[in-house]
Amino acid sequence: MSAPNKSYDPVEVEALKPEEIERLRDEALAAFAAAGDLDALQEAKVAHTGGTSPLALANREIGALPPHAKAAAGKLVGQARGAVNKALAGRQAELEAERDARVLVEEAVDVTLPYDLVPPGARHPLTTMMERVADVFVSMGYEIAEGPEVEAEWFNFDALNFTPDHPARQMQDTFFVQGPEGTTGDESGVVLRTHTSPVQARALLDREPPVYVVCPGRVYRTDELDATHTPVFHQIELLAVDEGLTMADLKGTLDHMVRSLFGADMKTRLRPNYFPFTEPSAEMDMLCYVCKGESVGNPDRPCRTCSSEGWIELGGCGMVNPRVLTACGVDPEKYSGFAFGFGIERMLMFRHNVEDMRDMVEGDVRFTRPFGMEI
Missing domain, CATH: 1.20.58 (Methane Monooxygenase Hydroxylase; Chain G, domain 1)
Incomplete structure (x- = not known):
């Protein structure tokens, strides 16, 4: 080695x-x-x-x-x-x-500069949307009508042709405030209004035909709060009672509304349905404002907004039932009328792509501030 x-x-x-x-x-x-x-x-x-x-x-x-x-x-x-x-x-x-x-x-800051103590605010978009829709009809000559939110059961149901055994009168749909003897119950009495239709009944009782009113307001139903439902929401309904009104007048009014709110190329369609206070009755659909119907039968261009059906359900409508006219003191042989209504929350979700209805009611300023102070 x-x-x-x-x-x-x-x-x-x-x-x-x-x-x-x-x-x-x-x-x-x-x-x-x-x-x-x-x-x-x-x-x-x-x-x-x-x-x-x-x-x-x-x-x-x-x-x-x-x-x-x-x-x-x-x-x-x-x-x-x-x-x-x-x-x-x-x-x-x-x-x-x-x-x-x-x-x-x-990053120097001049602390001597004037500053605003009040941060910029914003109106709630539900209020803005409700007023914008109402303005469409006011410009057509309609009148704003309002009524109480705590409503007599007669105005909320009986005057609108809801029979005593109608499911909507039961506790699972309606908040009952007071029974017929001044006690809480589910038979009759005082309720939190389930729609703004009682305002239409009051308008017919307070006015002589012709009557053209639009009725915005808050309504109550026993729904669970989730992404698409809330127990307190807003509706806007329209009532026109005059001589010679037909479904054609209703269709033209609906078309004018959606064109004013969603664009000149929008249109509506009517599908048969049933409501106690209108006859005939229909569901109103609006052309999908995203795909304009081009997604129907076109797998290469699916549309999440309308589920590729081309139409979006907006609300109910129809000719005023003669029984409603009679209950409100209007001669159904001389006058006819049409009515329709829809939810403001649903309209806001469509128009501004709001995904969760809970965002509208939680009071977070980060939701309302982007909508600004439009008056």
Whole structure:
């Protein structure tokens, strides 16, 4: 077995030659000096002081040297790495000072400037939407009519041709406030109105035909609060009673409404349905305002808004039932009328792509503020 090579010269290792160590040190110093900001300095730091940097790799070569050669090589590499670390710290301090000075100038705040103590507010979009819809009909000559939210059961049901055994009169749909003897009950008495239709009955009793009224307001039903339902919501209903009114007048009024709210190219359609207070009755659909019906039968262009059906259900409508006219003192042989109604929350969801109805009632200003102060 041969003896160790005690004459081994560290300069024979390329990475440990003095001139190579000096070159690596100078490259690092030049890179730090050239760094114009802290991000560039960080990149230079990784390149010249990291675990895979040239000086770090040279330091690893020292372990392969014989004992008598390690001291000189270690001193040479150590001095170079010390100079590099010192230059890095100095340059970092300079760049941090420059950054702090720049921030003080760029982000300076003049505390002597006047300021607004009251933050900008916003009207609730439900209020704005309800008034916007009402304005459409006011411009056509209709009158705004209002009524109490705590309503007599006769106005809410009997006058509107709801029979005593109608399901809507039961506790699962209606909030009953007072029974017939002044006690809480579910037979008759006083209720929180379930629709704004009782305002129409009051309008017929208070006015002589012709009657053209639009009835916006808050209504109540025993629904659970979720993304698409709420126990307290808003409706707007319309009633027109005059001589010679027909379904054609109803259809034209509906078309004018959706065109005013959603665009001149919108239109409506009517589907047969049943409501106690209208005969004939229909469901009103509006052309999908997103796909305009082009998604129907077109798998390449699906529409989430209308589920590729091309139409969106908006509300109920029809000709006023003669029994309602009679109950309100109007001669059905002389006068006819039409009515329709829909939910404001549903209209707001369509018009502004609101996904969760709970956002409308939780009172978070972050929901209302984007709608602004439109009057």
